[in-house]
Amino acid sequence: MDYFQYQVPRFWYRFYWAIMLAFNLLIVGFYVSTHYVPELGSYADTFALTNTALVMSGINLVYLLAIYWSVARYSLPFATLIGYLLFSAVALYGMSQTSMQSGSYLYIAVWVVAMFLNGAYGLLVLVGAAFLTMMYAALQSNFQFAELSTPSMALLAGSVVASAAAYFFWRTRYISVQDQKVTQLSGMLRSNQQQSEILIRSIADGIIVTNTEGKITLINPAAAALTEWSVEEATGLDVQLVAKLHKEDGSEIAAEENPFALVLGQEKYINQALQITGRRGKKLVISLVASPVIVPGTKAPVGAVAAIRDISEQRAAEKQRAEFISTASHEMRTPVAAIEGYLSLALSEKVSTVDNRAKGYLEKAHSSTQRLGKLFQDLLTSSKAEDGRLNNHPAVVEMGAFMQQLTDDLKFAAEKKGLFAEFIVGDGGATIDATAKDVNAQHLIKPLYYAYVDPDRMREVITNLFDNACKYTDTGKISIGLTGNTDLVQLYLRDTGAGIPTDDIPHLFQKFYRVDSSATRTIGGTGLGLFICRKIVELYRGRIWVESQIGKGSTFFINLPRLSNQRAMELQVPESARSTAAIVNPTTSTNP
Numbered sequence: 001m002d003y004f005q006y007q008v009p010r011f012w013y014r015f016y017w018a019i020m021l022a023f024n025l026l027i028v029g030f031y032v033s034t035h036y037v038p039e040l041g042s043y044a045d046t047f048a049l050t051n052t053a054l055v056m057s058g059i060n061l062v063y064l065l066a067i068y069w070s071v072a073r074y075s076l077p078f079a080t081l082i083g084y085l086l087f088s089a090v091a092l093y094g095m096s097q098t099s100m101q102s103g104s105y106l107y108i109a110v111w112v113v114a115m116f117l118n119g120a121y122g123l124l125v126l127v128g129a130a131f132l133t134m135m136y137a138a139l140q141s142n143f144q145f146a147e148l149s150t151p152s153m154a155l156l157a158g159s160v161v162a163s164a165a166a167y168f169f170w171r172t173r174y175i176s177v178q179d180q181k182v183t184q185l186s187g188m189l190r191s192n193q194q195q196s197e198i199l200i201r202s203i204a205d206g207i208i209v210t211n212t213e214g215k216i217t218l219i220n221p222a223a224a225a226l227t228e229w230s231v232e233e234a235t236g237l238d239v240q241l242v243a244k245l246h247k248e249d250g251s252e253i254a255a256e257e258n259p260f261a262l263v264l265g266q267e268k269y270i271n272q273a274l275q276i277t278g279r280r281g282k283k284l285v286i287s288l289v290a291s292p293v294i295v296p297g298t299k300a301p302v303g304a305v306a307a308i309r310d311i312s313e314q315r316a317a318e319k320q321r322a323e324f325i326s327t328a329s330h331e332m333r334t335p336v337a338a339i340e341g342y343l344s345l346a347l348s349e350k351v352s353t354v355d356n357r358a359k360g361y362l363e364k365a366h367s368s369t370q371r372l373g374k375l376f377q378d379l380l381t382s383s384k385a386e387d388g389r390l391n392n393h394p395a396v397v398e399m400g401a402f403m404q405q406l407t408d409d410l411k412f413a414a415e416k417k418g419l420f421a422e423f424i425v426g427d428g429g430a431t432i433d434a435t436a437k438d439v440n441a442q443h444l445i446k447p448l449y450y451a452y453v454d455p456d457r458m459r460e461v462i463t464n465l466f467d468n469a470c471k472y473t474d475t476g477k478i479s480i481g482l483t484g485n486t487d488l489v490q491l492y493l494r495d496t497g498a499g500i501p502t503d504d505i506p507h508l509f510q511k512f513y514r515v516d517s518s519a520t521r522t523i524g525g526t527g528l529g530l531f532i533c534r535k536i537v538e539l540y541r542g543r544i545w546v547e548s549q550i551g552k553g554s555t556f557f558i559n560l561p562r563l564s565n566q567r568a569m570e571l572q573v574p575e576s577a578r579s580t581a582a583i584v585n586p587t588t589s590t591n592p
């Protein structure tokens with residue numbers, strides 16, 4: 001607790017203590033002298049050195065010498081305040097006993113000094129003491145101000161001067177405790193704000209903060225450099241004007257899909273690779289992470305914050321790597337195909353004669369070469385899928401007939417392993433035996449599921465999933481299904497195989513990911529198949545996922561946008577007109 005209004009140094013407390021001690025010692029000393037030295041006897045009356053005065057000063061001395069210090073340990077200002085009250089009692093007593101005659105000057109002097117020192121307790125104490133002094137003087141003269149004695153006038157004048165001097169002295173020399181707290185606090189706030197500003201300025205990534213209207217409230221030099229604006233000019237402008245964004249391939253972003261619009265309008269968290277065009281036209285590939293700014297306690301966001309990183313070099317390096325992989329796999333495919341061909345010839349009984357042991361070795365070499373060929377093919381396809389170089393000629397495909405045909409082609413591979421393959425249309429509805437011959441009869445009961453896809457690419461996807469189902473299923477059946485609603489065509493491949501552990505499912509469609517279980521480890525594969533499937537399905541704005549239960553089997557689902565029959569008819573126009581009629585442009589498509 002602060003008793004003094006001002007933050008005064010210890011020196012003043014000591015000084016106050018010394019003054020009080022000196023005065024009380026003086027009273028006691030004077031009392032003793034006047035009582036034991038007869039020549040000084042008259043002073044006892046003049047200065048009212050009575051027994052009461054002695055007792056009061058004695059109490060004062062006891063307090064100052066013994067008690068003061070223990071109270072001071074708890075609070076120095078409080079100890080001083082008690083001292084002051086005892087001290088003024090002696091002074092007041094002295095003044096009243098000397099009836100404001102010449103002897104009072106001693107007490108008046110002490111009172112005035114005390115008043116000055118009281119200024120440190122603040123204006124209130126000072127005004128209170130001044131009021132008390134005036135009342136005292138007024139009482140002494142029975143409110144006859146014209147008859148005030150000289151000492152009374154001196155008391156009043158001294159008090160006024162002491163009050164004024166004290167007010168200015170303490171106020172100008174020492175900062176008030178309250179003010180100091182405020183300054184400390186604001187200093188702290190200032191330093192926090194400064195600190196965060198320094199930090200934001202020093203971050204190598206670009207940082208842009210906007211208000212709810214999308215106006216830039218803070219932009220750091222790194223973001224300014226990326227956008228080719230200066231910090232001063234960009235601050236206050238619309239963020240979409242400063243950060244001109246395009247999709248990574250350079251295509252336009254629809255207004256409602258702009259990351260800042262999404263963050264501010266729908267409070268979404270954005271993490272995208274995009275292209276940014278600087279004010280002077282410099283184009284960079286950036287990674288943009290943007291999120292709404294939420295102040296604790298409020299629900300609605302107060303703005304958006306975005307971190308921007310230049311990933312152009314990273315992208316260029318990735319492209320180089322992908323190019324190397326595709327060139328290398330392309331180049332290596334040819335000799336591998338040649339080796340495979342010669343090995344087939346060597347194994348052909350019509351062409352060459354080899355003994356049984358050599359035949360065994362050659363068969364092993366042949367199957368390894370086949371796997372190598374598949375690996376190179378997959379590598380090539382996946383690197384093409386990644387940088388959008390995959391051959392893609394979408395057309396209107398009736399998925400029912402397409403899948404039926406495909407199942408017919410694939411079922412032999414399953415049958416070779418003793419697995420049963422079937423094709424189902426509708427929600428577990430009419431099961432059409434894959435071996436059924438009367439395709440026309442099926443057309444009568446089947447709804448038509450049109451999709452706009454490249455049939456060769458879709459065949460690749462289904463074949464891949466079917467091969468996997470065969471590979472990872474020992475007994476049972478493989479069902480290929482087709483269903484859908486007005487907007488979607490859904491394909492699925494269900495097997496009764498080993499199943500996939502739940503932990504692996506989220507990673508399954510990543511490059512080179514293979515489930516590391518004893519059941520699958522022995523089965524050869526590249527881990528690229530499902531990655532390629534995903535890339536192709538995404539090309540047609542589709543989605544691929546899997547549901548699986550260990551020991552029971554897995555079902556791979558593919559959702560594709562469905563074309564209405566009418567739209568499908570419109571699109572099935574002659575080749576020359578097709579390019580303008582196409583509603584789906586796969587290169588600019590995004591995932592639904």
Ligand code: ADP
Pocket residue numbers: 468469472473495497498499500508513514515516520524525526527528529530531554
């Ligand atoms: P791979 O060449 O290894 O088959 P994929 O990308 O096609 O590569 O598949 C990745 C992994 O997913 C496989 O290694 C396998 O462990 C698991 N997997 C894929 N399909 C099935 C399935 N039908 N049943 C069980 N596991 C599967």
